[in-house]
Amino acid sequence: MNAYLSLENLSISFDTDKGVINVLDDISLRINKGEFISLIGHSGCGKSTVLNIVAGLLGASKGGVLLENREVNEPGPDRAVVFQNHSLLPWLTVYENVRLAVDQVFRKTRSKKERHDWTVQNLERVHMQHAMSRRPDEISGGMKQRVGIARALAMEPKVLLMDEPFGALDSLTRTHMQDSLMEIQAELNNTVIMITHDVDEAVLLSDRIVMMSNGPAATVGEILDIELDRPRNRLALADDPAYNHYRAEVLRFLHERHQQPQAAKSQMAAGENSSEEEPALKIAAG
Amino acid sequence: MNTHIFNPNNTFNAFWIERFQSFLQGEKFSRVVSNISRNLLIPITALAIFLGIWSAVAAQIETSLGALPGPVKVWGQTVQLYQEHRASRDKESAFYERQEKRNAERVKHDPGYEPRIRPYTGAPTFFDQIITSLLTVATGFLLAAIIAIPIGIICGMSTILYQALNPLIQIFKPVSPLAWLPLVTIVVSAVYISDDPLFDKAFITSAITVTLCCLWPTIINTTVGVSSVDKDLLNVSRVLRLDWFTRTLKIILPSATPMIFTGLRLSLGIGWMVLIAAEMLAQNPGLGKFVWDEFQNGSSESLARIMVAVLVIGLIGFLLDRGMLLLQKYFSWDRNAVVR
Numbered sequence: 001m002n003a004y005l006s007l008e009n010l011s012i013s014f015d016t017d018k019g020v021i022n023v024l025d026d027i028s029l030r031i032n033k034g035e036f037i038s039l040i041g042h043s044g045c046g047k048s049t050v051l052n053i054v055a056g057l058l059g060a061s062k063g064g065v066l067l068e069n070r071e072v073n074e075p076g077p078d079r080a081v082v083f084q085n086h087s088l089l090p091w092l093t094v095y096e097n098v099r100l101a102v103d104q105v106f107r108k109t110r111s112k113k114e115r116h117d118w119t120v121q122n123l124e125r126v127h128m129q130h131a132m133s134r135r136p137d138e139i140s141g142g143m144k145q146r147v148g149i150a151r152a153l154a155m156e157p158k159v160l161l162m163d164e165p166f167g168a169l170d171s172l173t174r175t176h177m178q179d180s181l182m183e184i185q186a187e188l189n190n191t192v193i194m195i196t197h198d199v200d201e202a203v204l205l206s207d208r209i210v211m212m213s214n215g216p217a218a219t220v221g222e223i224l225d226i227e228l229d230r231p232r233n234r235l236a237l238a239d240d241p242a243y244n245h246y247r248a249e250v251l252r253f254l255h256e257r258h259q260q261p262q263a264a265k266s267q268m269a270a271g272e273n274s275s276e277e278e279p280a281l282k283i284a285a286g
Numbered sequence: 287m288n289t290h291i292f293n294p295n296n297t298f299n300a301f302w303i304e305r306f307q308s309f310l311q312g313e314k315f316s317r318v319v320s321n322i323s324r325n326l327l328i329p330i331t332a333l334a335i336f337l338g339i340w341s342a343v344a345a346q347i348e349t350s351l352g353a354l355p356g357p358v359k360v361w362g363q364t365v366q367l368y369q370e371h372r373a374s375r376d377k378e379s380a381f382y383e384r385q386e387k388r389n390a391e392r393v394k395h396d397p398g399y400e401p402r403i404r405p406y407t408g409a410p411t412f413f414d415q416i417i418t419s420l421l422t423v424a425t426g427f428l429l430a431a432i433i434a435i436p437i438g439i440i441c442g443m444s445t446i447l448y449q450a451l452n453p454l455i456q457i458f459k460p461v462s463p464l465a466w467l468p469l470v471t472i473v474v475s476a477v478y479i480s481d482d483p484l485f486d487k488a489f490i491t492s493a494i495t496v497t498l499c500c501l502w503p504t505i506i507n508t509t510v511g512v513s514s515v516d517k518d519l520l521n522v523s524r525v526l527r528l529d530w531f532t533r534t535l536k537i538i539l540p541s542a543t544p545m546i547f548t549g550l551r552l553s554l555g556i557g558w559m560v561l562i563a564a565e566m567l568a569q570n571p572g573l574g575k576f577v578w579d580e581f582q583n584g585s586s587e588s589l590a591r592i593m594v595a596v597l598v599i600g601l602i603g604f605l606l607d608r609g610m611l612l613l614q615k616y617f618s619w620d621r622n623a624v625v626r
Contacts, residue, residue, distance in 0.1 A: 057521055075524040087518040091540045091619035100536065104526045135619070155526075 438508020
C-alpha cells in the first residue's frame with residue numbers, strides 16, 4: 001500500500017445513445033517514485049483515458065488514484081500533462097507560456113526574479129532559450145513540444161504525464177526528442193507515465209512497459225520490466241539481444257494476442273476514443 | 287559641358303546604365319509592371335467604365351428636377367459644398383471677432399460689465415453634418431459594444447444562459463431600425479427629461495437606435511468565440527488550476543478576440559447603415575438629415591447634392607470598415623487566418 005502513485009481498480013464507463021460502454025475495466029497499477037512507465041496498446045483502447053483519470057481531468061466510475069496516499073479527484077500542477085498537440089497558448093510567446101505556469105504554481109512561494117530565472121532555466125533545459133520571444137506558430141512542431149515539456153517540468157510535478165508527446169513528429173525529430181527526454185530524466189529522475197504506440201520508444205525510455213488489452217473494457221494485459229542499464233544509447237542497443245528481446249515481447253503482445261481487427265469488430269471501442277484517430281502502430285525500427 | 291558623365295566608356299556610368307537596362311528587361315521590372323496593372327490599372331479602368339455608364343444613363347433620365355446629374359455635376363456640387371463650408375466658417379469667426387471687439391469696447395467704458403459671448407447659430411454645413419453623424423454612430427456603437435461583449439461572454443460560458451437568451455436574440459436581430467425608431471423616440475421623450483440636457487434628444491434617439499441594431503452581431507460572434515475555445519487549452523487551465531477570473535482573462539478572452547472583432551466589424555457596418563435611416567426620420571442633425579432636407583428642398587441642385595452625400599456615406603462606411611479590419615488584424619493572434 002505504500003507505492004508512490006497507485007491506480008486502484010480503475011473502471012470507467014460512458015453513457016451513450018447506444019447504451020453504456022465500458023471503456024476501462026479494473027485497471028490496477030503501482031508506480032514507484034522516479035519510475036518511467038510507458039502505456040502501450042492499440043488505438044482506441046483507452047490509454048488516454050487512463051492518463052486523463054490520473055491527471056484528474058476525468059473521474060473514474062469505479063476505483064481511484066492515490067498519489068502519496070492521497071486521493072486524486074481534480075486536476076492540478078502536481079500532475080503536469082504534456083499534451084499530444086502541445087496545447088501552447090498561441091497568443092503568448094514561448095517565454096510567456098512557461099511563465100504563466102510558473103506564476104500560477106509559485107506565485108506565493110517565489111519572488112518575481114526567481115520565477116523569471118526558473119522560467120529561463122526550464123527553457124534552457126529543453127534547449128529553447130534562443131526562441132523565448134517567438135510565438136508558437138513561428139516555431140516547428142518539435143520545438144513546440146519542447147516548450148510543452150518545459151512548461152510541464154517548470155511546475156515541478158510529482159508525476160509527469162505525457163500523452164503521446166512525440167506522436168505528431170517526424171521520426172528524426174522524434175529520436176532527438178527521445179534523447180533529450182532521457183537526458184532530462186537522468187538529471188531530474190521524475191515519475192513519468194507516457195503513452196505511446198512506438199515500440200522502440202517504449203523500450204528505449206521505460207523502466208516498465210504496461211501493455212493494455214483491447215477495448216471495450218480494456219485492462220492491463222501484461223507488464224514488462226525493462227532491465228537495461230542507463231544511460232541508454234540507441235545505436236549501441238540496436239544490436240543488443242536483451243533490447244531486441246524486449247521489443248519482440250511487446251510486438252508479440254500487440255500482434256499475436258491482441259490483434260486490432262478484434263477491437264474493430266467490437267463496435268470500434270469507446271465513444272470518446274473513436275474520434276482520436278491515432279496513426280497506425282509504428283513497428284519499423286527508428 | 288561636362289560630357290564625360292554621359293560617356294558610356296566611363297565604367298561607373300556603364301555599370302548603372304547596364305543595371306537600368308537589365309532592370310527594364312528583367313523579371314523584376316515585369317513583376318512591378320504586372321503589380322501596378324493588377325492593383326491600380328484594373329480598378330481605375332473599372333471606375334472609368336462606371337463613370338462613363340453613369341453619365342450616359344443619367345443624361346437619359348428626366349426627372350421633375352431636371353436631368354439626373356452626371357459625375358461632372360456631382361463633382362461641381364462637392365466643390366460647392368466645400369466652399370459653402372468655408373464661407374460659413376469665415377462668417378462664424380467674423381461673428382466672434384465682432385463680439386469680442388464690442389465687448390472689449392464696452393468693458394473699457396464700463397468696468398463693471400461682464401462680457402457675454404453669444405454662440406453662433408448658423409445652419410450646419412455638410413461637413414458639420416458628417417461630424418455629427420460620426421459622433422452619433424460612435425456613441426451608438428460604443429454603447430452596443432459595452433453591452434454586447436459581456437453578454438456574449440456570459441452566453442458563451444453558460445449553456446443555460448445561452449439557451450435562455452438565444453430566442454430573444456434571434457427575434458430582435460432582424461428588426462429594422464425604422465421599426466425601433468418610433469418606440470425609441472417616445473421612450474426617450476418620456477424618460478430623458480432634463481432642464482439642461484447634455485445631449486440633444488434627437489441625438490440620443492438616433493444613437494440608441496444604432497445601438498439596438500448593432501448589438502446582435504457582436505453578441506452572436508462573441509458567444510461563438512467564447513464557446514469554441516480549444517478544449518485542450520481549457521484542460522491546460524484546469525491542470526494549472528487557474529481561477530475563474532484568470533481563466534477568463536488569460537485563456538478565454540484572448541482566444542475569442544478574433545471572433546469578437548469580427549462581430550464588432552459587422553456591427554459597425556450595420557450601425558452606419560442604420561444611422562442614416564434613423565437620422566432621416568428622427569430629424570437628428572447628420573448626413574441623413576442633410577439628404578432629407580435636400581429631398582424636401584427640391585431645387586435643381588438637390589439631386590447632385592444628395593448624390594454627393596451618397597458617395598460620402600459610402601466612402602465613410604468603407605473607411606470605417608478598413609479601420610476595423612486593421613484593428614481586427616492587429617488583435618488576431620492567428621497569423622494563418624486570412625482576414626479580409
